[in-house]
Amino acid sequence: MSKTIRSLAVVLGLSLTIFALSACGKKEEPKVEVNTKTISTSDLKDKVGKSDWVIVDTRENDAFNGWKLDEVTRGGHIKGATDFSSAWLKVDSKEKDATLDEALKTKGISTDKNVVLYDANGKDAKEVSEYLAKKGYKNLYTYDVKDWAKDTSLDMEAYPNHQMVVPVSWVKDLVDGKKPETYNGKDFKVFEVSWGDETKSPDYLKDGHIKGAVHINTDEIEEGPLWNRLSDDKLIKFAEGKGITLDTTVVLYGPDNTAAYRVASILKYLGVKDVRVLNGGTAKWKAAGYELEKESQKATPVEAFGTTTPLNKGYIIDMPQAKEILADKEGSRLVDIRAWDEHIGKISGYDYIKATGRPAGAVWGHAGKDSSSLQDYRNLDNTMRNKDEIIAMWNEWDIKPDQKLSFFCGTGWRAAEVLLYADVIGVKNASVYDGGWNEWSGNTGNEAGPVETGEPKKQQ
Numbered sequence: 001m002s003k004t005i006r007s008l009a010v011v012l013g014l015s016l017t018i019f020a021l022s023a024c025g026k027k028e029e030p031k032v033e034v035n036t037k038t039i040s041t042s043d044l045k046d047k048v049g050k051s052d053w054v055i056v057d058t059r060e061n062d063a064f065n066g067w068k069l070d071e072v073t074r075g076g077h078i079k080g081a082t083d084f085s086s087a088w089l090k091v092d093s094k095e096k097d098a099t100l101d102e103a104l105k106t107k108g109i110s111t112d113k114n115v116v117l118y119d120a121n122g123k124d125a126k127e128v129s130e131y132l133a134k135k136g137y138k139n140l141y142t143y144d145v146k147d148w149a150k151d152t153s154l155d156m157e158a159y160p161n162h163q164m165v166v167p168v169s170w171v172k173d174l175v176d177g178k179k180p181e182t183y184n185g186k187d188f189k190v191f192e193v194s195w196g197d198e199t200k201s202p203d204y205l206k207d208g209h210i211k212g213a214v215h216i217n218t219d220e221i222e223e224g225p226l227w228n229r230l231s232d233d234k235l236i237k238f239a240e241g242k243g244i245t246l247d248t249t250v251v252l253y254g255p256d257n258t259a260a261y262r263v264a265s266i267l268k269y270l271g272v273k274d275v276r277v278l279n280g281g282t283a284k285w286k287a288a289g290y291e292l293e294k295e296s297q298k299a300t301p302v303e304a305f306g307t308t309t310p311l312n313k314g315y316i317i318d319m320p321q322a323k324e325i326l327a328d329k330e331g332s333r334l335v336d337i338r339a340w341d342e343h344i345g346k347i348s349g350y351d352y353i354k355a356t357g358r359p360a361g362a363v364w365g366h367a368g369k370d371s372s373s374l375q376d377y378r379n380l381d382n383t384m385r386n387k388d389e390i391i392a393m394w395n396e397w398d399i400k401p402d403q404k405l406s407f408f409c410g411t412g413w414r415a416a417e418v419l420l421y422a423d424v425i426g427v428k429n430a431s432v433y434d435g436g437w438n439e440w441s442g443n444t445g446n447e448a449g450p451v452e453t454g455e456p457k458k459q460q
Helices: 003-025 041-047 061-065 086-090 096-106 124-134 145-150 168-175 232-241 257-270 281-287 319-327 387-395 413-424 436-440
Strands: 036-038 053-057 114-119 140-144 188-194 214-217 249-253 274-278 332-336 404-408 430-433
Touching: 036 124, 041 053, 041 114, 041 145, 086 096, 086 124, 114 124, 114 145, 124 140, 140 145, 168 188, 168 249, 168 281, 188 257, 232 257, 249 257, 249 281, 257 274, 257 413, 274 281, 319 332, 319 404, 319 430, 319 436, 404 413, 404 436, 413 430
Parallel strands: 036 140, 053 114, 114 140, 188 214, 188 249, 249 274, 332 404, 404 430
Antiparallel strands: none
């Protein structure tokens, strides 16, 4: 044997030994047998509402909200069902496991119950059943919701204004020249929204944007130091400059959809009839595998917006109206959409706001872990959380959907997102208090309103 061959043999032997040791040390995931049963429509009818059964919609959040996806004849979910989308299992997040565990708990999906998982494509329910089986769930059933949707005698629930929050497939059809569900076919514009010009936007030119989308810099609709909306005449000029009229279908999205919701609230305030936000934002578009373009797109202005004054002025209110809401302790609520530590006055949440606390009499409406997040209102994939869970959060603090509600945060972004969700689920008398804590605290030298700090008592 030559020296070269002997050397190769030694190297090969060492490699095999290392491989064998690595293989011995590698921890293989135990195989879990997934035993699911199918359930018929007649049997499922008898199980809805029973305490030992839980019905779970595993489809995209949009289908649950009311969209007719995967050839379902009626949009929405089985009345009484909760949601646990298979899309959440694909999210890359350090907090995924903990978030999903908390979601199962909140939704009452537990190992001691019979769990019916339904979809319309034969894939979503399978993925969720495999996930639950690994967690020890035994009594799992699957169902095709298309059968339920065909029978109009069976209850399905679609949110009254679900069309305001749109699925990525809807936007894809729109930009590809098709006429998707609920679109009037007249004129549409797609906008990517974030702070800064398009060269500084987190993804407009660098990573790309939806075909034909024009960038909106949030500085175009608000200004400091209060960061309130611009004057009405300036907002109308903004709309005209972007080619928007009262009859334009406007689709907004962004890397952080809170900015998109902020602009959506402005356009609805002006009176634009058809304002949509892409559910889940840029991340959902990318997750769907749809193409992005990197060319800058410029808006084509229009001569006239269609009105010289806002047609929906009650959608955004100012400090005098906020005080009126606080004075009506029975029929109205000023709802704080900030983190708990902001609400109790532990932090201001903003490096440019010194004062801490909340407007005296305001109630906490939940938000997220800090001033830049809104996890309490979003699913793991940043889609809109379901109506029942939103209302349950409100009920904790005596906030009712039939009251006059005005949402506020620091400067209006987080509150705008919650306002749009309230609109989606059918709340009829809701607004954003535009000045928020920045104005109420007197941070910019204006007269402050009454302030309180500390942990409030729940008003129940």
